[in-house]
Structures are given as structure tokens and as C-alpha cells.
Amino acid sequence: MVGSWRVGGIVGSMLRRREPRSAAVPFEHEVLRLARAAEDERHGLVAILRDFAGNCARYLVPWADLPKMVRFGPGDAALHGAVEEAQAVTPAAMMAVVHKVALSGALGAAAKAGARATEQAEGKRERDLHAVLIFHALRASRADLGGLLAATARGAPGLDSSLRRDAQVAVRTAAAALGLRRSEIYDRTAALSHGVLPVGFAATDGPIARGWLRTLQHEVTGLHRHMRDRLAEMPTDLATDLRVAAEISQMTLEATAPMFGAVDRAVLNIGATMRDWDKAQPTLAGTVDTLSSVLDEWAGLIPEARATLRAPIGEMGPRLRRLRALLPPGALVAGAGGLGEAPRREMALVGGGSRGGDVRRDEAVGATVAEQLGTIWRALDGG
Numbered sequence: 001m002v003g004s005w006r007v008g009g010i011v012g013s014m015l016r017r018r019e020p021r022s023a024a025v026p027f028e029h030e031v032l033r034l035a036r037a038a039e040d041e042r043h044g045l046v047a048i049l050r051d052f053a054g055n056c057a058r059y060l061v062p063w064a065d066l067p068k069m070v071r072f073g074p075g076d077a078a079l080h081g082a083v084e085e086a087q088a089v090t091p092a093a094m095m096a097v098v099h100k101v102a103l104s105g106a107l108g109a110a111a112k113a114g115a116r117a118t119e120q121a122e123g124k125r126e127r128d129l130h131a132v133l134i135f136h137a138l139r140a141s142r143a144d145l146g147g148l149l150a151a152t153a154r155g156a157p158g159l160d161s162s163l164r165r166d167a168q169v170a171v172r173t174a175a176a177a178l179g180l181r182r183s184e185i186y187d188r189t190a191a192l193s194h195g196v197l198p199v200g201f202a203a204t205d206g207p208i209a210r211g212w213l214r215t216l217q218h219e220v221t222g223l224h225r226h227m228r229d230r231l232a233e234m235p236t237d238l239a240t241d242l243r244v245a246a247e248i249s250q251m252t253l254e255a256t257a258p259m260f261g262a263v264d265r266a267v268l269n270i271g272a273t274m275r276d277w278d279k280a281q282p283t284l285a286g287t288v289d290t291l292s293s294v295l296d297e298w299a300g301l302i303p304e305a306r307a308t309l310r311a312p313i314g315e316m317g318p319r320l321r322r323l324r325a326l327l328p329p330g331a332l333v334a335g336a337g338g339l340g341e342a343p344r345r346e347m348a349l350v351g352g353g354s355r356g357g358d359v360r361r362d363e364a365v366g367a368t369v370a371e372q373l374g375t376i377w378r379a380l381d382g383g
Contacts (some may be wrong), residue, residue: 191281
């Protein structure tokens with residue numbers, strides 16, 4: 001039964017064309033551990049199965065036929081149905097589906113509790129990002145934040161009349177400098193924080209709230225270095241497969257680097273991004289979407305690759321051949337198209353200087369001040 005769906009069957013050989021856009025599905029069944037959901041232009045929702053029969057081949061299977069191939073447990077059955085209902089073929093859509101299924105309890109009590117904790121943590125992280133971006137927008141528009149910084153540094157509780165007045169002046173100065181309404185500044189920084197949440201953004205002294213995409217990029221970087229270091233000690237027959245794997249990881253890094261740079265540049269140049277929001281927002285969203293499509297492939301492959309590299313030399317032959325078959329095929333899309341080149345250095349969002357301690361202090365102070373400003377914004381009429 002499986003053979004009729006293997007490469008060269010229902011949708012043609014994957015070796016002759018690029019795989020359709022897809023997203024990893026976290027099935028519990030061992031056979032489906034690296035399964036991906038994809039939308040085929042002729043056959044609708046399909047599953048991509050890599051090394052399904054242990055022969056390093058790729059299979060495309062109609063999504064509805066998956067339960068005929070393996071016996072689903074309750075969690076996998078719920079996930080299978082939810083993916084089909086949502087037609088989830090992007091990482092963002094898949095994450096939303098998995099989160100919804102976990103909250104329903106279908107994946108067990110631990111998964112439900114984990115989903116709730118993740119929801120709360122992500123909500124706080126997004127609010128913190130929004131706070132930093134508000135403060136960054138005010139600093140970029142040269143608003144006078146001296147009084148606010150001083151009040152926050154001494155731990156002034158609440159918003160006294162003086163602090164409220166200083167905050168309102170800063171908001172109005174920023175609005176005038178950016179040519180936007182006060183409500184537009186608040187709304188656009190909120191949308192920007194939501195958009196860059198999967199990526200996070202960088203600062204002079206290190207990353208701020210590194211998102212899952214930047215985390216994956218760092219993991220792929222570490223994996224690439226490990227593979228490159230191991231090449232020198234490999235016998236010729238093993239080195240060939242390892243070299244291919246190292247080249248694919250390098251392709252991933254080369255393709256994603258300008259996209260990360262473009263997202264960082266959009267945040268660094270926050271004034272221009274907010275003024276040209278109608279153009280910048282869809283471009284930014286497309287860049288993050290492309291990043292997620294490229295790096296999502298690696299989430300399940302990195303543990304496999306690390307285990308392969310830890311194996312004794314005598315066992316590495318078949319492991320490397322399997323790893324090579326599992327790695328993302330085809331050319332990777334490079335470039336972000338529209339958000340500009342990567343910054344020449346990491347961004348100094350708030351500090352503006354070279355002293356790491358000052359940067360950390362200003363970031364912490366900035367977040368606190370921005371949350372206070374957010375309270376004021378919600379109280380204003382947004383005119």
C-alpha cells in the first residue's frame with residue numbers, strides 16, 4: 001500500500017521538483033516523527049514522509065490516508081483532524097493548531113498545562129517587546145525623556161502629575177516628529193512587536209528576547225561548525241555524506257542571514273518603518289514567514305544530526321546516509337526583498353553608547369517607562 005505513494009507516484013518525484021511549502025507536524029507516533037503537512041496544487045492536503053520505509057526515500061501521502069498507514073493514538077488522531085480542518089501548511093498555522101489541540105486536553109494534562117504556561121509567557125514577552133519598541137520610537141523621534149528616566153530610576157510609584165505631564169509631552173513630540181497620530185504610534189509599535197516576536201531583535205550587548213527563529217538559527221550555526229570540525233577526522237566514504245550535510249546547513253545560514261538582518265534593520269529604523277507602515281508591514285510579515293518556512297525544517301532534524309555526530313565511527317555510515325536524506329532538499333530562498341540590507345553591526349536600540357552596563361540599564365528603564373506610557377496612551381483620546 002505504501003509503495004503506491006512513494007517517490008514517482010501520485011505527485012511525481014520530489015527529486016525533479018521542489019517540495020511544496022510545508023510545516024512540521026509533531027505526531028507522537030515514531031514512524032511519523034518527521035512528518036510534514038503540505039498543500040499540493042492537484043491533490044489538496046498531503047503529508048510528506050521522509051525515510052518512511054527506512055530506504056531514505058520521500059513519500060507524499062494524501063492526508064486523509066494517514067490513518068490507514070499507522071494506528072493513531074488519541075492525541076495523534078486529534079492533531080490529524082485539527083490540521084485537516086485548519087489546512088495548516090505553514091509553521092505559524094501549525095503552531096496555532098497544536099496550541100489549540102493542547103489546550104483542549106487531547107494531548108494530555110501535561111501538554112495542556114504547558115500550553116497555558118506558554119501562552120502566558122508569550123503574552124508577557126510580547127508586552128515587554130512592545131514596551132521596548134515604544135521607548136525606542138520615542139528616543140528615535142528625539143522626545144525628551146529625561147524626567148521619565150529620572151523618575152523611573154528612583155523607583156517612583158505610579159504616575160504622579162509631573163510624570164504624567166512629561167509622558168504626554170514625549171508622546172506628542174514623537175507624534176509630531178513621525179507625522180502620526182498618537183494612537184497610530186501605539187498601534188503600530190504593538191503590531192511591530194507582534195510581527196518580530198518569532199525573531200526577537202538584537203542589541204549592542206546581546207540579544208533581546210531572542211525568538212524561536214533566531215534560536216534555531218544559532219542551533220544550526222552550532223551544528224554546522226560541529227559538522228565542519230568533524231570532517232577532518234572522517235574517512236573518505238563518510239566525509240562525502242557529511243560534507244553534503246554541512247553544505248546544506250551552510251546554505252540555510254547564508255539564505256537566512258540577510259532576512260534576519262532585514263528584520264533587525266526594520267526595528268533599528270523604527271521611525272521609517274512606522275511612517276511607511278503600509279508598505280513595511282507586509283514586507284516584514286513576508287520576511288518572517290519565509291524565515292519560518294526555511295528554519296522550521298530544522299527543528300526536528302537538529303537532534304537527529306547531533307545524535308549522528310555523537311555516534312561511533314563504525315556506526316556513522318548508515319546514520320549519515322539517513323541524515324543526508326532527511327535534510328531539506330532543493331535550493332533555499334535567499335534575501336528579504338524590500339526591508340534593506342543587514343546592519344553592519346548589532347543594534348543599540350536604547351543605550352546609544354558603547355558601555356554594556358549602560359545599555360542594560362537603559363533597556364530595563366526603557367521597558368518600565370514604556371509600560372507607563374502605554375497606560376497614558378490608553379487614557380488619551382488618540383487624536
